[in-house]
Amino acid sequence: MKLVLAFVNPEKIWELKKRLFEIHTPGISVDQVMGIGKPLARMAEMMERHGAIPKFFPKMRIEMVVPDEMIEEVLSTIQKVCYTGNSGDGKVFVLPVEEAVRIRTNERGEAAIQ
Numbered sequence: 001m002k003l004v005l006a007f008v009n010p011e012k013i014w015e016l017k018k019r020l021f022e023i024h025t026p027g028i029s030v031d032q033v034m035g036i037g038k039p040l041a042r043m044a045e046m047m048e049r050h051g052a053i054p055k056f057f058p059k060m061r062i063e064m065v066v067p068d069e070m071i072e073e074v075l076s077t078i079q080k081v082c083y084t085g086n087s088g089d090g091k092v093f094v095l096p097v098e099e100a101v102r103i104r105t106n107e108r109g110e111a112a113i114q
């Protein structure tokens with residue numbers, strides 16, 4: 001299992017939810033966060049020269065624990081929906097997950113997320 005941790009633009013979240021459920025993602029948690037990515041060269045130069053501080057932008061943080069074999073489909077879905085080509089389109093991290101427990105049934109591992 002993997003944890004997909006994604007930061008995307010808020011206006012993409014409804015379309016993304018729709019597409020992720022179409023590919024049978026087992027579950028999704030979201031929250032609103034404020035974030036900063038890597039400054040573009042121009043901003044990095046402003047920071048260096050003038051001590052400018054980059055701004056936070058509102059993003060949606062998405063967490064999904066999915067079976068290993070779903071990873072590529074989940075990543076390509078996020079990329080398809082969220083790509084505009086502009087800076088700030090978002091970022092996705094993939095982390096290993098050691099265990100999952102469905103509290104109601106005591107199922108463990110992949111059985112707990114399917």
Ligand SMILES: Nc1ncnc2c1ncn2[C@@H]1O[C@H](COP(=O)(O)OP(=O)(O)OP(=O)(O)O)[C@@H](O)[C@H]1O
Pocket residue numbers: 007008034035036037038039057059086087088089090091
């Ligand atoms: N290294 C990171 N650690 C934690 N959160 C991050 C990191 N990089 C980006 N984020 C989160 O993702 C959001 C979107 O990042 P963003 O798309 O701006 O990445 P970027 O590397 O600056 O790429 P781009 O050049 O396309 O803007 C940020 O606002 C922040 O919430």
Ligand SMILES: [Mg+2]
Pocket residue numbers: 036037038039087088089
């Ligand atoms: Mg950025």
